[in-house]
Amino acid sequence: MNASIRDVAERAGVSVGTVSNVLNRPDTVSESTRDRVLAAIEALGFVRNESARHLRAGRSRTIGLVVLDIANPFFTDVARGVEEVANAQGLSVILCNTDDEPDKQAAHLDSLAEQRVQGVLITPTAEPSPQLESLRRRGVPVVLVDRQAPDIGQCSVAVDDHLGGRLAGEHLLEHGHRRITFIGGSSGLPQIQERLDGVSAAFRAVCGSDDGLTVISPESLTVAGGLEAAARIVGIPAARRPTAAVCANDLMALGVLQGMVRHGVRVPDDFAIVGYDDIDFAAAAAVPLTSVRKPRLELGRRATELLLAEARGDGHRHEQQVFGPMLVVRESSMVRRDPTA
Amino acid sequence: MNASIRDVAERAGVSVGTVSNVLNRPDTVSESTRDRVLAAIEALGFVRNESARHLRAGRSRTIGLVVLDIANPFFTDVARGVEEVANAQGLSVILCNTDDEPDKQAAHLDSLAEQRVQGVLITPTAEPSPQLESLRRRGVPVVLVDRQAPDIGQCSVAVDDHLGGRLAGEHLLEHGHRRITFIGGSSGLPQIQERLDGVSAAFRAVCGSDDGLTVISPESLTVAGGLEAAARIVGIPAARRPTAAVCANDLMALGVLQGMVRHGVRVPDDFAIVGYDDIDFAAAAAVPLTSVRKPRLELGRRATELLLAEARGDGHRHEQQVFGPMLVVRESSMVRRDPTA
DNA sequence: GCACAGCTGTGAAACGTTTCAGCGACTGCT
């Protein structure tokens, strides 16, 4: 059905090798021959077959990007950065969504391995993944995104989550909050543990202990998870109820905000909220959200550059890149309260 | 570097054909042979090579999804629906983002053609695309998403945008608004023209003419576009200034909302806003957004089903599926005003 | 004892490229 290079060769009256040369090394072919071949290509509507091409070449012109939640704008922004760099190199990106489920992640990684992608960018689920290990053993470059590599044997691009947590914690403590809850998923992602540790460190520095810090672990790291957390918080007797929350991402923060408003709790007057990621929607929320900003596009770009460098080989050294976060203060945490109250 | 089927055959002491049979028709192989082959696969860490596989098969196990804006949650929700159905069939999805730029779209379509995808789901840019035409001529199934096919020669999955526009318009007219502006991009997408026509029809039905309807066309269909529109609106002298806006999508509506608040215009008291798509963030906005809801996941699912049916062949008839929209009223349009004011 | 069927397994062709050794024709130099 589809014209092949052989059909083109026949029509142009040349060998298949020459057609290939027209396609890949046009300067080695005389102008008249080239024109004839190009005319044949045009006439037959010939389109290269990538599978054949990269069967021969041994690897494809494709990279995989595996994210925890495609509906989280943080990841679509990262994806934009990835696409930008990859497309500039003529590479396609296969975007895979895992919803933080190890099974889905495993299936996607298997598929990427079969497709012989040049490399994989991934924000992995908490559980160690045999598929990911086997990819690395096989020599496929893997770069961790938004998560620091546990050893120096691989590249990663992350944000200093401990610092991010600390900034959020200090900010709330400075505003007089002494009962703070940290809202993160129950999946045990290390980057979230780091954020919690950061908040705890701030607590200990200011109060001597982190007794005032509690943790809520909703099912999922989404708006729904935030709503769930809000319901739990309002269920706590007022005397022991936290006066502020640090959320592990903005999606949950938006959920908490919605939930609080729904329960008649005023934000920030009765309850302060700090989010994480500073997605664009944080600023547009019912109460504009204080959030810890991460360089999302830059994360994607840099991760891709590292991946491509590793794929290229030539003396690549693994790099663990860590960006600095930045606290963006908005209305959701703006009221100062008396710590003795 | 990677073990091939030949290595496996050698190690297991069988022919390559037998290995292939173990992989694809396990029941035609005796148990003892099968076990030996599986052991060899395990030992060598053999992974099938998709390129080779589908070079032989003639087509890949991949479909393309081409969207206008990956950062728009509407499209990520559609993508979820697509992935769900595709993955269930063992197909991978290549997600491509065009940012409504014909050049990017063309590049993506070329790449998808080279990869011999089984089909393409696309929300195309306004300009007719030669690449898209050539795909169709080549016999590659193409399903239009969120846009009705202009002829019966192809499948499409859309929402009745004329009705959606009419619902939005009627709602504002009922609330007493008589100067309404429609905010849509300057790209001339037909689905947006339909929405505008719907508003206009509502106007003519209620007022006899649509003189009160104006149009603003910001650069892009994003939050930034909405901000741009808001700036233009507040620049209009109060006597002629519209009292309400229908936005072609929620992203712009959120931008308009932000812009209005920034300029000290109260929503909905001084200015009412209706969005389109009803993305999850619409309900969480500073002022919860009235919006026209579309069945996003269902759109993606149905489009994929149609695509796969067409790819399968067996007497497929093209279908133009049209879903009904639904107006979800929230605070951003809730104030009733006196039409004579 | 023979024809036949059923079961396992083999080996080679085919898919559409890229790559590379090599061939003929020409050019320019000695």
Add this chain to the structure above:
DNA sequence: AGCAGTCGCTGAAACGTTTCACAGCTGTGC
């Protein structure tokens, strides 16, 4: 005239699968 070098092109091998005709073998029914 002889030779080396260059240019443009050819033809075949190779990439890793799947598929298919068919070869051995065993057992069965007559």
